[in-house]
Amino acid sequence: MEDKHGIKDKVAGKLKEVEGKITGDKAREVExxxxxxxxxxxxxxxxxxxDLE
Known part of the structure; x- marks a missing residue:
């Protein structure tokens, strides 16, 4: 399934950010x-x- 609305990236990114904050891994947080x-x-x-369609 194609993720045209970026939902997968938004959720996965938030999880990585939180993981980075919890573990103190700034690189993971930025990622x-x-x-x-x-x-x-x-x-x-x-x-x-x-909108263009």
Whole structure:
């Protein structure tokens, strides 16, 4: 299943961010934030595409 709305990236990113905060792993925390941003971009791109149709 294709994740056009970025939901998987948003959720997985949040989990990584929280894991990084709990374990003190700044790299994991940043990775999670980046993945969440990727999900937000996918979501916005889908909105724009739907608006153009």
């Amino acid at each position: 999670g934030k980046a993945q969440q941003a990727k999900g937000k971009v996918k979501s916005k791109a889908t909105e724009v595409k739907e």
